[in-house]
Amino acid sequence: MPSPRSLTLALYTHWDVIESLVPLTRDFPAFDPDQALVSIGRVCPNLDLAQREDTLRQMVNADLLRMLPRGNALELHPQVLEFVRGLTREHELGLSQVLRARVDAIKGATAQLADALAHNQADGMRGAAIINPAIK
Known part of the structure; x- marks a missing residue:
């Protein structure tokens, strides 16, 4: 579990991307990295593929997104999801x-x-x- 301070900073840093991913969770509780990269690309169209992948990696490392066991599917951290939805x-x-x-x-x-x-x-x-x- 990340510290509240680091989680809040990461959420602040990646707010636009997280805000675009939250509606996806209504249809897909988990999504693949390609869907996340597409969302990052929509929010930040000036980033190239390497920068989008870096942003995705930062979000996973900050525990905003979690890799599900047995595959490469991602899910939003449940507390982050609840907070943003609220x-x-x-x-x-x-x-x-x-x-x-x-x-x-x-x-x-x-x-x-x-x-x-x-x-x-x-x-x-x-x-x-x-x-x-x-x-x-």
Whole structure:
């Protein structure tokens, strides 16, 4: 088990790659090194094959990725996987709350516009048509 400090530093160093590998674990609990190299290539397209392999080796040595026994398949360290999923889920929840606020603001403006139209109130229609900051 690596020390928390070294694991955190390695996670910080390779965050983009780990973040791209986490969705793969939904379909494949373990993946081969070629899949990891492709993910590294997507995140860091300026790296050549030797540098990608070096990055993969660093991630295995830092225990972010583990080689499974009886083969060369890799898996994300379970604690790293749980940690990254938790952080990205919180981020997604934050985005959903922002979207919910925008949808609620649009619903409110639509209801206000419909009410103003029903009562033929020009000021009410104008007020409902003004772009609400929550909608932007």
